[in-house]
Amino acid sequence: MLAEPLFIVLSTAAVIGALGMLISRNPVAGALWLILTLFCVAGLYLTLSAEFIAVVQVLVYAGAIMVLFLFVIMLLNLGSLPLMEKMDWKKGLAFALCLIVLTQLVFVVATGLEMLPAETGIAADAGSASTIAKSLFTRHMLEFEVIGVLLLVATVGAVMLAKRNFV
Amino acid sequence: MEVALSWYLTLSAVLFVIGVAGVLFRSNLIVILMSVELMLNAANVALVALSQSMGEVSGQVLVFFVMSVAAAEAAIGLAIVIAIFRNKLTVDINNINLFKW
Numbered sequence: 033m034l035a036e037p038l039f040i041v042l043s044t045a046a047v048i049g050a051l052g053m054l055i056s057r058n059p060v061a062g063a064l065w066l067i068l069t070l071f072c073v074a075g076l077y078l079t080l081s082a083e084f085i086a087v088v089q090v091l092v093y094a095g096a097i098m099v100l101f102l103f104v105i106m107l108l109n110l111g112s113l114p115l116m117e118k119m120d121w122k123k124g125l126a127f128a129l130c131l132i133v134l135t136q137l138v139f140v141v142a143t144g145l146e147m148l149p150a151e152t153g154i155a156a157d158a159g160s161a162s163t164i165a166k167s168l169f170t171r172h173m174l175e176f177e178v179i180g181v182l183l184l185v186a187t188v189g190a191v192m193l194a195k196r197n198f199v
Numbered sequence: 200m201e202v203a204l205s206w207y208l209t210l211s212a213v214l215f216v217i218g219v220a221g222v223l224f225r226s227n228l229i230v231i232l233m234s235v236e237l238m239l240n241a242a243n244v245a246l247v248a249l250s251q252s253m254g255e256v257s258g259q260v261l262v263f264f265v266m267s268v269a270a271a272e273a274a275i276g277l278a279i280v281i282a283i284f285r286n287k288l289t290v291d292i293n294n295i296n297l298f299k300w
Binding site: 035036039043046047050051053054059062063066069070073076077079080081082084085088089092093096097100101104105107108110123126127129130133134137138141142145148158159163164167168171172175179182183185186187189190191192193194196 | 202204205206207208209210212213214215216217218219220221223224225227229230232233234236237240243244247248249250251252253254256257259260262263264266267268269270271272273274275277278279280281282284285290
């Protein structure tokens with residue numbers, strides 16, 4: 033009913049945002065394009081009825097990570113860098129590599145679909161916070177603790193690296 | 200599910216390849232980090248689509264972990280960018296080739 037046109041609009045906007053990040057000269061403009069993509073991906077999670085992940089996507093990616101990126105871009109006061117440089121054969125090689133990766137991924141998607149187990153359909157509360165929390169705090173408890181330690185280490189490491197007289 | 204699973208997987212592949220192109224083509228260190236974030240997002244789309252299609256919640260728990268690792272990676276990466284900028288006064292990777300012989 034509504035999900036199909038919504039998917040088309042959101043996925044088109046997500047791809048446009050990603051391409052805009054790819055070709056924009058100014059890093060601030062690139063970050064803003066990427067924020068558009070992240071919001072569209074959050075909308076796609078909603079079309080999959082994964083509400084918790086959609087909210088976390090907006091909070092963590094669009095809220096925290098992109099603010100960090102914009103803060104660093106403005107702190108360093110970067111001008112626009114030139115988009116295309118010399119070394120044509122390297123760019124050609126990179127373009128060929130991108131095409132190969134895309135072909136491979138689409139080929140895997142196209143040929144591997146029948147190997148998947150049958151679709152069971154989305155349960156009513158498959159993406160709700162309580163369902164995910166139940167799995168997170170029982171079956172994946174150890175990973176959850178390890179992620180906490182990882183974030184602590186990352187915080188300490190970021191402060192150490194960004195200190196003035198570290199290197 | 201109204202929208203077929205293969206559409207989500209194809210969208211994920213396209214977003215991932217745009218991220219790969221960003222890493223390969225651009226020479227701005229911050230744009231490269233943003234492209235890595237885009238690739239992580241593309242993987243998340245595939246994980247959530249497969250998880251909801253199979254009725255298995257572990258995929259979404261994995262997406263939660265990927266987001267935490269992405270946050271840690273962004274913080275560390277940007278701290279490294281600041282440290283490099285302080286020494287070299289640039290974030291252009293063509294001028295940061297310490298390991299090139």
